Amino acid sequence: xxxxxxxxxxxxxxxxGNVLKVDSFLNHQMDIALFNEMGKEFQRRFEGKPINKILxxxxxxxxxxxxxxxxxxxxxxxxxxxKSINIEGEMYVAxxxxxxxxxxxxxxxxxxxxxxxxxxxxxxxxxxNGCALQGLIQIVQSAGGTVEGIGIAVExxxxxxxxxxxxxxxxxxxxxxxxxxxxxxxxxxxREQ
Amino acid sequence: xxxxxxxxxxxxxxxxGNVLKVDSFLNHQMDIALFNEMGKEFQRRFEGKPINKILxxxxxxxxxxxxxxxxxxxxxxxxxxxKSINIEGEMYVAxxxxxxxxxxxxxxxxxxxxxxxxxxxxxxxxxxNGCALQGLIQIVQSAGGTVEGIGIAVExxxxxxxxxxxxxxxxxxxxxxxxxxxxxxxxxxxREQ
Numbered sequence: 339x340x341x342x343x344x345x346x347x348x349x350x351x352x353x354x355g356n357v358l359k360v361d362s363f364l365n366h367q368m369d370i371a372l373f374n375e376m377g378k379e380f381q382r383r384f385e386g387k388p389i390n391k392i393l394x395x396x397x398x399x400x401x402x403x404x405x406x407x408x409x410x411x412x413x414x415x416x417x418x419x420x421k422s423i424n425i426e427g428e429m430y431v432a433x434x435x436x437x438x439x440x441x442x443x444x445x446x447x448x449x450x451x452x453x454x455x456x457x458x459x460x461x462x463x464x465x466x467n468g469c470a471l472q473g474l475i476q477i478v479q480s481a482g483g484t485v486e487g488i489g490i491a492v493e494x495x496x497x498x499x500x501x502x503x504x505x506x507x508x509x510x511x512x513x514x515x516x517x518x519x520x521x522x523x524x525x526x527x528x529r530e531q
Numbered sequence: 532x533x534x535x536x537x538x539x540x541x542x543x544x545x546x547x548g549n550v551l552k553v554d555s556f557l558n559h560q561m562d563i564a565l566f567n568e569m570g571k572e573f574q575r576r577f578e579g580k581p582i583n584k585i586l587x588x589x590x591x592x593x594x595x596x597x598x599x600x601x602x603x604x605x606x607x608x609x610x611x612x613x614k615s616i617n618i619e620g621e622m623y624v625a626x627x628x629x630x631x632x633x634x635x636x637x638x639x640x641x642x643x644x645x646x647x648x649x650x651x652x653x654x655x656x657x658x659x660n661g662c663a664l665q666g667l668i669q670i671v672q673s674a675g676g677t678v679e680g681i682g683i684a685v686e687x688x689x690x691x692x693x694x695x696x697x698x699x700x701x702x703x704x705x706x707x708x709x710x711x712x713x714x715x716x717x718x719x720x721x722r723e724q
Contacts, residue, residue, distance in 0.1 A: 367644045368607045370600045393630045396590035401597040401607065407563045414561045414594065 340373050342491065342513040343528050352519045352526060356494070364491060365398035365463050373405035376513060380459075380489045381409040383511045383512040385438060389459045391415060391452070391479065395445060395470055402491060403461040410459065415451045419443040430480045434473035449481070456483030465490040465512060468499025475508070479511040487511065495529050534568050535706040545712040545719060549687070557684060558591035558656050566598035569706060573654075573682040574602040576704045577601050582652045584608060584645070587670065587677040588638060588663055595684060596654040603652065608644045610667060612636040623673045638666040642674070658683040658705060659703035661692025668701070673714065680704065680723030688722050 342441070351359040362370040389520050394403035395417040403414045419445050420443060428449040435442050458478050466472060471488065472490070485508060493500045493512035502508045515529035532540070544552040554564040559701060582603050587596035588610040596607045613636060621642040626640050647652070651671050658664060664681065670676050686693045686705035696703045708722035 350543040361641065362643065363606075366608065366611070366641055368591065368597060368600075368609070370597055370607065373597065374601075397593060397609065397611070400590060400611070404561060404563055404566065404594040404597050407561075408567075413556075413560065415561065416561070417589065418559070418590070448559055448639070450555065 339504075339528065340379075340513065340531075342372070344377060345369075345372060346492065346514055346516075346528075350526060351515035352521045352524050354521045355389065356496070356519060358492065358494070358516060358519060358526070360492065364402075368401045370401075370405060374401050374408075376402060376489075376491060377406040377409040379513060380406050380461075384410075384459060384489070384509070385458070385485045387509075388457045389486050390455070390457045391459070391483075392461055393447070393458050394461045395419065395451070395472055397516065398464075399462040406459075406461055406489065411435060412459075415447060417477065418446045420446075430477045432473035432476040432480075432498065434469045445470065447477050447481075452478060452481035452483050456481060457486045458483055459486055460488045461490075462467055463491045465493040465499045465503075465510075466497045468497075469504055471503060472500060475503075489513075492516065532549070533572075535705065535724075537561075537566070538565060539685065539707055539709075539721075540719060542550065543719060545717050547713045547714045549593045549689070549712060550717070551685065551687070551709060551712060553685065556681065556717035557595075563594075563598060566595050567601075569581075569595060569682075569684060570599040570602040572706060573599050573652075573704065577603075577652060577680045577682070579703070580652070581650045581704075582679050583648070584676075585654055586610065586640070586651050586667055587654045588612065588667060590713075591657075592655040595656055597651075598652055598665060599682065606638060609645050610670065611639045613639075623670045625669040625673075625680045638670065638675045640670050640674075645674035645676035649674060650679045651676055652679055653681045654683075655681075655682045658666070658686040658692045658703075659690045661690075661695055663694060664692065668696075682706075685709065 339467040393413045487509040493515045495515040622645045680702040683705040686706040
């Protein structure tokens with residue numbers, strides 16, 4: 339088990355409906371020392387890639403992305419989930435469906451911050467069915483940029499998102515891949531990596 | 532001028548309606564080296580305070596808060612703006628009105644992450660009329676915790692939020708306080724600190 343799998347075993351809570359609550363250290367309260375460990379590990383896994391920008395999506399991806407960015411020395415852009423009056427001018431827009439919130443969102447990035455010279459590492463906290471991630475990939479492609487890799491904290495390996503993204507040929511690195519969870523016993527099984 | 536005021540003069544864009552766009556380095560694309568400078572400055576300004584938690588609000592406060600947290604060695608909690616099915620159990624809720632979006636939001640923090648032992652530094656990117664900030668203060672008080680200080684990147688000094696918060700006796704530190712802006716000339720005047 340790696341550091342993140344250990345932390346999920348220790349502090350993650352399994353709920354009915356295949357819900358894994360990691361809100362005490364990952365996506366409501368955030369353990370910055372843990373995020374730094376994640377940054378170091380992503381640096382190792384994406385070594386040699388010509389990454390010049392990190393792209394994430396609000397809200398819970400932002401903290402991880404900012405800490406991880408310190409290991410790549412690049413700026414972070416976060417995609418917004420709904421139109422804001424403070425974003426003006428030309429925007430890239432992708433429509434995605436949220437598994438958590440069961441609604442459709444528009445994922446929006448200003449055209450100023452992505453172009454054909456963008457070599458992008460996409461970072462997010464969770465990967466389940468992968469709709470948000472597909473929206474981010476779509477936006478990088480609209481900009482003519484390159485997705486150099488995708489770094490995820492926790493992947494739900496029993497949902498289809500990860501398989502689809504790997505089948506498309508992307509280097510997808512998930513620090514913990516949950517194969518199964520049992521709400522009755524609290525047991526969590528991880529995929530061997 | 533300090534480092535942030537210089538950056539705002541260089542890359543900030545003044546729009547009609549007293550809108551200051553800093554989306555190329557602060558709240559859409561994020562310059563992590565700049566955030567580290569902000570962390571060092573907040574560390575200096577809040578030196579000696581027994582801070583054990585940073586509280587911010589989604590989405591654009593999260594990146595700054597996470598980088599700043601590295602200078603205080605404390606976890607970050609971000610308040611959510613609407614009810615999510617992934618937050619369960621008991622929550623602190625405050626109702627706030629957004630200046631930017633012209634709508635009312637519920638600001639929500641899980642009761643697990645704030646209590647009477649919480650000594651909180653509140654961090655956010657912008658302070659204008661201060662409604663979001665008042666909601667965060669209300670939540671810390673509901674928890675029986677202590678607001679040790681408030682660190683803001685950019686304050687609009689010509690709006691009432693900063694004055695109200697300082698009148699209430701809080702140590703509010705804004706790294707740049709805009710006194711006036713002119714959309715026609717692009718000129719930005721900062722308050723002497």
